[in-house]
Amino acid sequence: MPIPVILDCDPGHDDAFNILLAAAHPAVRLLGITTVAGNQTVEKTTLNARRVCTVAGVEGVPIAAGMARPLYGDGIVARNIHGESGLDGAVFGEPTVPVDGRDAVTFLRDTLRDHPAPVTLVPTGPLTNIATFLRAHPELGGRIERIVLMGGSTGRGNRTPAAEFNMAADPEAADIVLRSGLPVTMIGLNVSHKAPATPDVVARLDALGTPLGRMCTDLLSYVGATYREVFGFPAPPLHDALTVAHLIDPDLITLVRAHVAVELTGAHTRGATVVDLDGVTGAPPNAYVGVDVNVPAFWDLVVDAVRTLSSPAPS
Ligand code: BDR
Ligand code: CA
Numbered sequence: 001m002p003i004p005v006i007l008d009c010d011p012g013h014d015d016a017f018n019i020l021l022a023a024a025h026p027a028v029r030l031l032g033i034t035t036v037a038g039n040q041t042v043e044k045t046t047l048n049a050r051r052v053c054t055v056a057g058v059e060g061v062p063i064a065a066g067m068a069r070p071l072y073g074d075g076i077v078a079r080n081i082h083g084e085s086g087l088d089g090a091v092f093g094e095p096t097v098p099v100d101g102r103d104a105v106t107f108l109r110d111t112l113r114d115h116p117a118p119v120t121l122v123p124t125g126p127l128t129n130i131a132t133f134l135r136a137h138p139e140l141g142g143r144i145e146r147i148v149l150m151g152g153s154t155g156r157g158n159r160t161p162a163a164e165f166n167m168a169a170d171p172e173a174a175d176i177v178l179r180s181g182l183p184v185t186m187i188g189l190n191v192s193h194k195a196p197a198t199p200d201v202v203a204r205l206d207a208l209g210t211p212l213g214r215m216c217t218d219l220l221s222y223v224g225a226t227y228r229e230v231f232g233f234p235a236p237p238l239h240d241a242l243t244v245a246h247l248i249d250p251d252l253i254t255l256v257r258a259h260v261a262v263e264l265t266g267a268h269t270r271g272a273t274v275v276d277l278d279g280v281t282g283a284p285p286n287a288y289v290g291v292d293v294n295v296p297a298f299w300d301l302v303v304d305a306v307r308t309l310s311s312p313a314p315s
Contacts (some may be wrong), residue, residue, distance in 0.1 A: 002029035003120055003145075003247055006111060008066070008104070010038030010125030011048040012082055013089075013223040014150075014240040017216070017302060018124055019049065021244040023058040024305035028247060031111055031119060032062040034104035038125035038169055039078045040086030042068045045125070048087040050095035055215050056309045059097060066104030066129035070170035075126075078165055081226045089222025090215045104129045109137050118145035120247065123177075124240035126166050127151070131173035134180055146183040148247060150240045152260065152273030153189040154289060158231070163271030164189050167262060171271040175262040178286055186260060187242045187290040188273065191253060195242065195295045196235035197224065204303045210310035238302070242293060245301050252301075254292035259283035 005028050009015040022030045033053075035046040046065040053061065069075045082088065100107055108129070112119055121144055123130050134141065151166035151174065159168035167174045178184060197220050205216045220236065227236040246253045259281060263272040275289055 002027055004029045004031050004115055004117055005120045005122055005247065006032050006034060006108065008034045008036060008121060008123040008125065008129050009049065009240065010036050010040070010045040011052060011087055012039040012045065012125070012240065013087060013219045014238040015039070015124050016048070016052045016087060016219060017238050017241040018244050019052050019058070020056055020309055021241055021248065021301060021305045023056060023061065024308040025248050025301070028244060030061050031115065032064060032107055034064045034066050034107055034129055036066040036104070036125045036129045037068050037075050038166065039082040041077065042066060044086045046099060047095065048085070050097045050099060051087065051092040053097040054095040055092065056212055062100040062107060063097065064100040064102050064104045064107035067132060070126060070128050071131060071172045076159070076169050080230055081223065083222065087219065090218040105133045105136055108133045109140065112140045112143035118143050120145045121147045122149070122243045122247070123147065124150040124243055126169035127173035127177045128170045131176035134176060141180070141182060144182055146185065147177060148185045148187070148243045149177070150187050150192070150243050152186050154275040154277060154291065155190050157272060158189060159271065160268070162263070162266070162269040164273065167273055168271035171262050171264050175264060178260050178262055184286065185246070185255065185288040185290070186273070187246065187253060189239070191290040191293050192237045192239035192242055195293050195298050196233065196237055198235045201299050201303070205306055208307055208310050212310045213306055216306055241302060242290070242298065245298050248301055249297060252294050252297055253290045255288040256291055257285040258287060258289045259285050260287045260289065
């Protein structure tokens with residue numbers, strides 16, 4: 001049985017690839033996409049989700065816009081990585097895929113309430129929508145199979161030396177999710193940085209020779225340049241795509257049980273995920289935490305997804 005999934009995202013180059021993986025693979029049943037402010041404003045991330053679905057021919061998957069700012073304070077964006085549009089580098093026409101009339105929290109409520117089986121939530125942006133939903137509808141917590149999120153790190157951050165972007169963008173929301181008691185899997189920078197989109201990966205996507213393959217290589221070219229400039233990386237990571245890849249192939253990412261706390265008050269460390277890998281705090285584990293990834297298998301999944309969506313079966 002395919003895993004029923006809702007993606008909660010802020011596309012974003014790597015979010016875009018995660019949408020492709022979820023839409024393409026038969027192990028996943030994509031029930032909907034909710035968007036949130038993060039890499040860019042929620043207006044832009046929603047437009048980008050529609051753009052990606054349009055180019056990939058992903059129709060009939062509702063896209064619902066979510067929260068425009070974090071639970072507290074002002075939002076941040078990642079213009080330095082994802083550009084002014086949030087998805088710079090590719091050229092998009094007017095999207096034909098519509099936006100759902102419901103806001104993200106209402107869409108989550110309706111879908112979790114009505115779907116016959118518990119649903120897996122896959123957040124790959126700031127956790128504002130998910131935390132707001134959990135606060136508004138605690139009675140539906142049991143309808144969540146698990147939460148598989150991209151965010152945090154067992155080590156250093158990227159938004160600050162201590163904090164990863166999604167956590168830094170809304171630390172209070174992340175704290176709510178990690179203290180929710182729900183089954184949480186956290187895939188962070190410590191794993192995603194192990195799987196850069198090297199030139200051979202780009203060449204495989206280019207060789208598909210399709211408009212979608214071209215969109216992918218254009219996106220990788222842009223984010224490759226920003227990662228080189230900002231972080232000095234020779235090739236860019238595609239953080240978010242590891243979440244759905246993990247759902248498709250549970251052996252792909254090595255997980256350990258650990259307690260994860262989100263730093264809310266540190267002068268220099270707000271948004272940091274403090275991962276107790278050695279159990280020194282005695283705090284009971286509240287998450288499965290990614291620590292390693294099978295890199296070739298991951299890229300095979302990504303390339304296969306783009307190939308699948310590039311040549312839809314004739315109707
Ligand atoms: C995360 O931050 C965003 O810029 C990416 O889309 C990813 O979700 C990586 O830190
Ligand atoms: Ca993201």
